[in-house]
Amino acid sequence: MANHASSEKRNRQRIVRTVRNRAVTSAVRTLVKRVRTAIDAKDTAAAKKALLDATVALDSAASKGVYHHKAASRVVSRLSSAVHKLTAAKA
Secondary structure, three states: OOOOHHHHHHHHHHHHHHHHHHHHHHHHHHHHHHHHHHHHOOOHHHHHHHHHHHHHHHHHHHHHOOOOHHHHHHHHHHHHHHHHHHHHHHO
């Protein structure tokens, strides 16, 4: 356990950050899962709506430093591509 005031404070900060980051990560995973579920169900309207929600969440997580910006961009790109293919197949 920490013996110095500064290290005790860093430990408290670490705990708060971990809880916040875990919540953001969980929310992002849920939203990405909704997009993939809509794509598997071939539901174009739901996929587009879920993609918008997931994109906002991923960009927010990247700006907070929870996700690396390139990792978030990669996920958004792959989901967008899958939704685009779904809409192109419907047309």
